[in-house]
Amino acid sequence: xxxxxxxxxxxxxxxxxxxxxxxxxxxxxxxxxxxxxxxxxxxxxxxxxxxxxxxxxxxxxxxxxxxxxxxxxxxxxxxxxxxxxxxxxxxxxxxxxxxxxxxxxxxxxxxxxxxxxxxxxxxxxxxxxxxxxxxxxxxxxxxxxxxxxxxxxxxxxxxxxxxxxxxxxxxxxxxxxxxxxxxxxxxxxxxxxxxxxxxxxxxxxxxxxxxxxxxxxxxxxxxxxxxxxxxxxxxxxxxxxxxxxxxxxxxxxxxxxxxxxxxxxxxxxxxxxxxxxxxxxxxxxxxxxxxxxxxxxxxxxxxxxxxxxxxxxxxxxxxxxxxxxxxxxxxxxxxxxxxxxxxxxxxxxxxxxxxx
Numbered sequence: 001x002x003x004x005x006x007x008x009x010x011x012x013x014x015x016x017x018x019x020x021x022x023x024x025x026x027x028x029x030x031x032x033x034x035x036x037x038x039x040x041x042x043x044x045x046x047x048x049x050x051x052x053x054x055x056x057x058x059x060x061x062x063x064x065x066x067x068x069x070x071x072x073x074x075x076x077x078x079x080x081x082x083x084x085x086x087x088x089x090x091x092x093x094x095x096x097x098x099x100x101x102x103x104x105x106x107x108x109x110x111x112x113x114x115x116x117x118x119x120x121x122x123x124x125x126x127x128x129x130x131x132x133x134x135x136x137x138x139x140x141x142x143x144x145x146x147x148x149x150x151x152x153x154x155x156x157x158x159x160x161x162x163x164x165x166x167x168x169x170x171x172x173x174x175x176x177x178x179x180x181x182x183x184x185x186x187x188x189x190x191x192x193x194x195x196x197x198x199x200x201x202x203x204x205x206x207x208x209x210x211x212x213x214x215x216x217x218x219x220x221x222x223x224x225x226x227x228x229x230x231x232x233x234x235x236x237x238x239x240x241x242x243x244x245x246x247x248x249x250x251x252x253x254x255x256x257x258x259x260x261x262x263x264x265x266x267x268x269x270x271x272x273x274x275x276x277x278x279x280x281x282x283x284x285x286x287x288x289x290x291x292x293x294x295x296x297x298x299x300x301x302x303x304x305x306x307x308x309x310x311x312x313x314x315x316x317x318x319x320x321x322x323x324x325x326x327x328x329x330x331x332x333x334x335x336x337x338x339x340x341x342x343x344x345x346x347x348x349x350x351x352x353x354x355x356x
Contacts, residue, residue, distance in 0.1 A: 036293030037305030039344040044312050051319035058322045065198045071314025072207035075307050076262050078288035079210045080254040082306035085289050087251045088231035088298025089145040093152035095281030100156050101127040101263030102273045106173040116181040124260050131256025135249030164275035177271040190268040214303035231298030287338045
């Protein structure tokens with residue numbers, strides 16, 4: 001309906017139910033139906049209940065800490081990937097970028113015989129530059145993010161293997177465990193806290209911190225409005241003054257920062273890195289975000305939903321082990337969860353729109 005044939009505005013008054021329309025609020029059910037993470041929360045509860053029954057060790061405190069650790073290794077990356085998806089883009093290089101950041105830290109520290117913190121700092125700068133490269137190339141060329149980041153994926157895969165074999169002579173880096181600064185870096189990226197008989201890995205704290213920051217950005221800042229606007233309709237967002245280019249570059253750099261954190265955890269957990277690791281993990285991050293309610297088309301989703309999606313896969317990966325099933329079924333579970341979550345999210349959003 002155009003503005004010219006819209007009915008005249010009527011003064012607000014009592015509704016048929018006897019209340020003032022201005023004081024009416026949506027019911028709790030309607031508000032919940034409109035939340036992007038609703039489907040993932042329901043799914044997480046179902047998976048938790050299932051493995052609680054199917055696998056007796058699942059409910060032990062030590063088992064739950066293991067589940068949380070597995071969830072955090074996916075969740076650290078799933079959160080910025082979710083923001084990127086809300087902004088309407090993908091990053092297929094995210095998994096390999098994690099390994100690239102670890103390799104840069106390790107090889108730079110070892111070859112330059114420097115303090116490991118020097119390698120960590122160089123890795124941060126280079127990894128952020130990779131993210132900026134993805135975002136800049138995307139905005140300058142207007143090519144789909146699928147093509148841009150697929151190209152980066154193959155380039156990083158080749159560089160990881162090529163440089164590692166060139167410098168180390170093998171497909172893995174040399175150990176840096178005896179270098180200065182290693183223990184302090186391990187404390188930040190790969191330590192654990194002991195609460196009673198339960199070990200809490202530091203990655204869980206990184207994960208929760210990233211979820212909190214991302215949620216604050218999305219819901220409490222102007223940048224969050226820009227992300228939703230860019231993902232909903234980039235041209236319309238640009239027309240009203242949203243800095244589309246800077247927003248997309250910033251989102252890719254956010255993914256790069258999380259890849260750096262994950263890469264340092266990988267390095268300081270094992271003190272050496274295999275150059276071929278990380279391939280395929282980008283799909284785990286995307287699936288976790290999609291299961292958490294992020295639309296593939298952009299403009300809708302939440303960081304909390306992505307965290308819940310990561311928790312689902314953490315429960316599944318360890319629950320299958322505790323139930324003593326063949327772990328080959330895990331990949332089937334990933335695909336099934338992606339399809340079911342996408343269908344559930346579509347149904348929930350349709351119901352929310354009908355009730356709005």
